[in-house]
Each structure stands twice: as C-alpha cells, then as structure tokens.
Amino acid sequence: MTQALATHAVKPDEAVLAIRGLTVTFGGAGKPVRALDGVDLSLAKGEVVALLGESGSGKSVTLRSILRLHPPKRSRIDGTIHVEGIDVTSLQGRALEAFRGKTVSMVFQEPMLAMDPVYTVGRQITEAVRKHEGVSESVARARALEMLTLVRIPSPERRLQAYPHEMSGGMRQRAMIALALASKPRILLADEPTTALDATVQVQILLLLRELQRELGLSMIFVTHDISVAVEVADRIAVMYAGRIVETGSVRDVIRSPRHPYTIGLLSTRAHGGRLEGHRLPAIPGSPPDLANLPPGCAFAPRCTLAMDLCRTTVPEAVALGGGHLVRCHRTADTVDRRAAMPPATTAGG
Numbered sequence: 001m002t003q004a005l006a007t008h009a010v011k012p013d014e015a016v017l018a019i020r021g022l023t024v025t026f027g028g029a030g031k032p033v034r035a036l037d038g039v040d041l042s043l044a045k046g047e048v049v050a051l052l053g054e055s056g057s058g059k060s061v062t063l064r065s066i067l068r069l070h071p072p073k074r075s076r077i078d079g080t081i082h083v084e085g086i087d088v089t090s091l092q093g094r095a096l097e098a099f100r101g102k103t104v105s106m107v108f109q110e111p112m113l114a115m116d117p118v119y120t121v122g123r124q125i126t127e128a129v130r131k132h133e134g135v136s137e138s139v140a141r142a143r144a145l146e147m148l149t150l151v152r153i154p155s156p157e158r159r160l161q162a163y164p165h166e167m168s169g170g171m172r173q174r175a176m177i178a179l180a181l182a183s184k185p186r187i188l189l190a191d192e193p194t195t196a197l198d199a200t201v202q203v204q205i206l207l208l209l210r211e212l213q214r215e216l217g218l219s220m221i222f223v224t225h226d227i228s229v230a231v232e233v234a235d236r237i238a239v240m241y242a243g244r245i246v247e248t249g250s251v252r253d254v255i256r257s258p259r260h261p262y263t264i265g266l267l268s269t270r271a272h273g274g275r276l277e278g279h280r281l282p283a284i285p286g287s288p289p290d291l292a293n294l295p296p297g298c299a300f301a302p303r304c305t306l307a308m309d310l311c312r313t314t315v316p317e318a319v320a321l322g323g324g325h326l327v328r329c330h331r332t333a334d335t336v337d338r339r340a341a342m343p344p345a346t347t348a349g350g
Contacts, residue, residue: 006105015185016219017043017066021079024061031292033060037243038079038319043187048220048233050214051268052227054111054287059223060109063189064301066221067100083187088305102132105185106210107176112177115164121175122160125182132183147178151208170201173235176210179218188213188220196231206232216280227266231255236324239263242289242299249325259327259335298330306331 024036031058043049053061064070064079068088081088083103089101108114116124125144129135136145148156150175150330164172173193180188190209194202210233223234230237231251239247239262247260258264265284268320286303289295295302301311310328316328329335 014043014044016045016084017041019066019079021067022062022081023078024058024065024070025073025076025078027076033292034294035243035291037294038066039243039245041238041239041245041248043219044220045219046217048210049236049238050223050230050233051221051223051238051240052225052230053224054288056267056291058243059225059240060191061243062240063191063221064104065102065312066187066189067106068096079321080217082290098132101128101180102114102184103185104187104189105183105192106174106189107178107180107193109195112169112172113174115179117164120161120163121167122162125175125179143182144178146202147182148175150181150212151178153178153288169197170204173197173201173205174208177205177212179194181212184216186219188218189323190220192223193227195224204227209233216318227255239266243291244295244299244328246300246324246329247327248324249321253321253323254323257324257325259321259332260263260300260329261306261335262300262348264335298328303339306334 019039019041022036022039023034026033026035039062041049041062042319051062053059065077066088068091070077077089082101086099086103087097097208112321115121122141122144125147126137129140130137133140145156149161151157153171153174159167159171159175164175167175175193176193179320185325193209195206196316197205206229209220209222212218222230224230234251236248236250237254237259238245239254240246241262247254247258247263254263255267258267261283265282267286268282285305286302289299289302289316297310297314298304298307298316301307304311310330314330318326318328319332320326322331
C-alpha cells in the first residue's frame with residue numbers, strides 16, 4: 001500500500017474540532033494520575049489525524065475525553081473541547097447523548113467487547129439509528145442493511161440476524177464501523193481498530209476506513225502505535241508521550257524530518273529493507289514514566305540521549321518549524337540529524 005505524503009496544515013477557522021489545554025486527571029485510593037497534560041489538537045473538515053505513541057501515552061484517553069466517556073466521579077477534565085462551536089465539556093443529559101454517535105462517533109479497539117453480546121448486530125444498529133433520528137423500525141432496519149452493505153459484509157441480510165460471537169474478527173470490526181457510521185456523524189474516532197486482527201484483515205480494514213472517510217467527507221482521528229499505519233491513513237501526525245503531544249505536523253514533515261528525540265526513536269525502531277540480517281533494531285532506552293510520578297521538566301528526559309539540565313527542570317514550549325510542524329523540545333536545533341538522538345544498532349551477538 002502506498003500513499004502520497006500529505007502537507008496539510010489546519011487553520012484555526014477550518015477546525016471542526018479544537019482542543020486547548022486538555023488535562024485529564026484520574027483519582028482513586030492512591031495518588032492522582034495525570035493521564036493528559038495540556039493537550040492542544042485541531043482537526044479540519046475532511047482531515048485525518050493520527051495519534052501515535054507507545055501504550056499509556058494518552059491516545060485513547062484523548063478520544064474518550066472528546067466523547068466524555070470518563071467516569072465523572074473518578075476523573076477531572078480541565079481545558080476546552082469545542083466541536084463545530086459546541087463546548088463539549090458543558091454538555092449534560094440528553095444533549096450529551098445526542099452528541100455521542102450523531103456528531104462524533106467512535107470505532108473501539110475490540111468490537112467483541114464494544115458490542116452487546118445479547119443482541120443481534122442488526123438490532124444494535126437499528127436502535128442507534130432510531131434513537132438519533134427518530135425514524136420507524138422499518139426505516140432504521142433499512143439503514144442498518146445499507147450500512148452493512150457499505151462496509152462490505154458478505155450476505156448483509158443474513159448478518160443482520162447474527163450475534164457478534166457468530167462473526168469473525170474482521171466482520172465484527174466491519175459491523176462496529178457500520179454501527180459508528182449509522183447515524184451519519186461528522187467526526188469519527190478510531191481507537192486502534194486493527195489491533196486484534198491478522199495482517200491481511202488489517203489491510204482490508206485500513207483501506208475500508210480510508211475509502212469511507214473520503215467518500216463520506218468525514219473528519220477522523222486515528223489512534224495507533226504503528227508508524228506504517230499512520231503513514232497509510234493520515235494527513236497529519238501528532239506524536240504523544242506521557243500525556244503530552246511532543247511533535248505534530250504533516251505526514252511528510254514528521255516522517256521525513258522528525259525533530260523530537262522520541263519521534264526519532266520511534267522511527268529508528270522500524271524494520272526496513274536496508275537493515276542487515278543478524279542486527280538488532282535500535283531501541284529507545286528505559287521505560288515510559290509512571291504517570292502518577294512524572295519527573296519535572298520534559299517527561300522524556302530520563303530516556304533521551306540529548307537531555308541537558310534544562311530538560312530535567314523545565315517543560316519545553318512548542319517550537320514552530322513552519323507549515324504547521326510543531327515540536328516541544330529544548331534541543332530542537334540539535335535534532336536535524338535523526339541519528340543524533342539514538343545509539344547505533346548493536347549486533348545480535350551483543
């Protein structure tokens with residue numbers, strides 16, 4: 001699969017989604033955990049943004065914050081989330097219910113858990129359509145059949161009567177996409193929708209999502225930890241680490257000219273044709289930080305080979321590199337050579 005690298009930058013007046021200073025803190029019996037720390041993110045009409053990073057970096061928390069899915073008694077949200085001028089953080093009751101699915105919808109990571117196992121796929125899609133559009137059972141059922149056909153599920157009439165467990169992983173994910181699109185949302189959130197699928201089915205789902213996004217004119221945020229997936233589906237990439245976006249820009253800028261040491265490290269760990277057999281891939285040293293005990297300054301500093309004293313005491317501000325390419329790093333001027341941030345690869349024999 002190939003895709004021309006895009007160079008789209010979002011202008012403020014184009015944004016259908018604008019997140020500013022989003023901070024999410026989870027409380028409990030122990031020390032509070034700051035899962036997001038001052039996230040800024042914009043999404044333009046018809047644009048696809050990929051959130052890229054290791055597990056625990058805050059990607060899924062960001063998506064769930066947009067839909068207000070975090071339990072209110074155990075979470076605190078600060079900052080602003082605006083979708084088409086709507087202040088999402090102020091929505092309550094029926095207004096919030098109408099917002100979920102109709103304005104913004106989500107494809108979850110594991111459809112077997114996201115779909116109700118005691119109802120047929122057809123009934124779940126039908127109920128969603130009736131709730132958001134107030135149409136009759138027959139009209140909603142026709143929409144459900146239309147959606148299953150749109151996502152290319154074989155024998156869609158028969159699959160309307162199927163329960164989730166009666167379908168393969170690939171078909172369940174297609175059904176999840178059909179459910180998410182049934183009420184014609186303007187923004188689609190996809191939370192690693194190919195993680196549980198085998199490689200062949202992953203390719204099919206990725207191509208399907210990208211085709212549907214273009215056909216329906218959707219804006220989409222796609223969460224992944226796979227760089228190749230981000231390149232395939234996205235117009236822009238936002239790299240997350242420890243609850244912060246550390247680099248964002250067009251696919252071309254981030255992939256060809258990464259400037260944050262973490263981004264450089266992620267790219268260096270990819271296998272590619274030039275890698276000699278018998279050599280280990282470079283690895284980012286250390287482990288992701290404990291979000292309940294984040295270090296002062298840049299959270300990546302303990303793992304960064306370019307870290308200096310300032311990095312360990314002061315959180316870096318965003319540095320604009322032009323064309324919408326932003327980096328949060330005190331050493332931006334020293335990361336022009338992507339190899340500078342990572343140690344050389346070692347042989348398999350050590």
